Amino acid sequence: MSNKDWRIGIDVGGTNTDAVVLDENLNLISAVKSPTTEDVMSGIENAMEAVLAGEGVDRSRIGYAMLGTTHCTNAIVERKRLDRVAVIRIGAPATRAIKPMIDWPAELRTAISDQWFLVGGGHEFDGREIAPLDEDELRRIANQVKGECDSVAITSVFSPVDASHETRAAAIMREALGDDFPISISSEIGSVSLLERENATILNAALVDVAKTTSESFIAALAGEDITDAEVYLCQNDGTLMSAEYAMRYPILTIACGPTNSIRGASFLTGLKDAVVVDVGGTTTDLGVLTHGFPRESMLAVEIGGVRTNFRMPDIISIGLGGGSIVRQHEDGTVTVGPDSVGYRVTKEALCFGGHTLTATDIVVAAGAAEGVGDPALVADLDPELVKKARAVMTEMVENCVDRMKTSAGDIDVILVGGGSILVPSELEGVARVLKPNNFGEANAVGSAISQVSGQIERVFSLDKLGRAETLEVAKGLATEEAIKAGADPDSIQIVEVEDVPLAYLPGNATRVRVKAVGDLKI
Structure with missing residues (x-):
């Protein structure tokens, strides 16, 4: 057995970048919290250097490196570092009414693409061809965009039913542009619903170079610490990992991986498989639901950077409550907390650290609920009534969100993680237990380091062709193949989620099937 069996996990948050080193038995050897930097990468390097300098760390044994990063999210929000994309929609003449990217923010559309093409082809909802695929037009397009774009996004009408076009x-396109040219196809990314699926595919195509640069920079940072032969993985937004190569094909799946890392880390640190996880940072609080040990997925269309999409996303609620949230008392006596925050500057600007801004951290320090944080003497003169009201506001904000995440009326366990979780009391209305595990502040980095590898498919099948049992077996096989492509050990793969929803409006006993397969890292 190889002695390269230790792991380093890094998770980038809006305020802090967390890093951990775990040994072969997933015991925590070293953990650090370092400020996130504007360029992100230098913050990752700082955190990596610090965690590897920890006592007991044997860097020669590190064989796996995991990164949960905001690079792709930031690129979309900031409209920077995006690939130029040639957009191809297969669906003429049926889909001429609405152009691709019609409802996108103008500056994002300009940053990504001014080239879109409508090609004959596509399928009806029952799998019948709308028209034959216009291959000659595709060859003409390939020659036209050659050298003019960095990536291609292809979307066909009802491709989740039939992806052949x-x-x-x-x-x-690859015949003209080369076998390695980045091409994103919508049936591998989104589900039924043409415009949202097309949007997700275009965003995925625009992020290929960001994912490539991020992976290469992470590998270079590891090499700078004399770690040159570790397997590198990026975190997905379903709480699992994918290889760097897989991430370059599906970079959009890294979006919102931060909250899911915290959810997986909370599960690992407590042993719970079903709970609400409350992750309190310096600026925001993210709440998600653990279901069978993995984050619950959202069933709704999700907006990213002003673009409506329908690809896989975690069911997360974010509120403006964090350790750096600014507390104000108004003339009528009411108290508000956030949503604005001093963020990572809390250790300089909060009153308890000698600053001049009243923050949520000051409130809990003044209440005696945050031992070892700041200097209690600096907030000793705060009005007790103000402290009481502010704590009540913070508690109510969390309780309301926990209620929104519930699917039944009964009480549920809550796991508190994140450096700002000192803001939340040990008892909450409607909650059975409030747990705060050891190493709660680094749960996100722990989640990235312990994650498994997954594969997921979501397709529309006709049960008339194979029957339900055989259709589900086919779907499980496809999900297993995706997990293996993402880097999972074939012998360890388990099917953790199967969902089939009959589509009454489609003929042929059509059913939308979603299957998720999870396995351990291939060692």
Whole structure:
């Protein structure tokens, strides 16, 4: 057995970048919390250097490196570092009414693409062809965009029902553009609903270079610490990992991986498989639901940077409550907390650290609920009534969100993680238990380091062709293949989620099937 069996996990948050080192038995050897930097990468390097300098760390044994990063999210929000994308929609003449990217923010559309093409082809909802695929037009487009774009996004009408036109179109484009040219096809990314699926595919295509640069920079940072042969993984937004190569094909799946890392870390640190996880940072509080040990997925369309999409996303609620949230008392006596925050500057600007801004951290320090944080003497003269009201506001904010995440009326366990979780009391209305595990402040980095590898498919099948049992077996096989592609050990793969929803409006006993397979890292 190889002695390269230790792991380093890094998770980038809006305020702090956390890093941990785990040994072969997933025991925590070293953990650090370092400020997130404007360029993100230098903050990762700082955190990596600090955690590897920890007592007991044997860097020669590190064989796996995991990164949960905000790079892709930031690129979309900031409209920077995005690839130029040639957008191809297969669906003429049926889809001429609405152009691609019609409802996108103008500056994002300008940053990504001014080239879109409508090609004959696509399928009806029952799998019948709308029109034959216009291969000659695709070859003309390939020659036109050659050298003019960095990536191609292909979307076909009802490709989750029949993806043959998309895969053929991708093959034609690669004949002209090269086998390694980045091509995103919508049936591998989104589900039924043309515009949202197309949007997700275009965003994915625009993020290929960001994912490539991030992976290469992470590998370079590891090499700078003399770690040159570790397997590198990026965190997905379902609480699992994917190889760096897989991440370059599906970079959009890294979006919102931070909260899911915290959820997985909370599960690992407590042993609970079902709970609400409350992750309190310096600026925001993220709440998510553990279901069978993994984050619950959202069933709704999700907006990213002003673009409506329908690809896989975690069911997360974010509120403006964090350790740096600014507390104000108004003329009528009411008290508000946030949503604005001093963020990572809390250790300089909060009153208890000698600053001049009243923050949520000051409130809990003044209440005697945050031992070892700041200097209690600096907040000793705060009005007790103000402290009481502010704590009540913070508690109510969390309780309301926990209620929103519930699917039943009964009490549920809550796990508190994140450096700002000192803001939340040990008892909450509607909650059975409030747990705060050891190493709660680094749960996100722990979640990235202990994660498994997954594969997921979501397709529309006709049960008339194979029957339900055989259809589900086919779907499980496809999900297993995706997990293996992402880097999972084939012998360890388990099917953790199967969902089939009959589509009454489609003929052929059509059913939308979603299957998730999870396995351990291939060692």
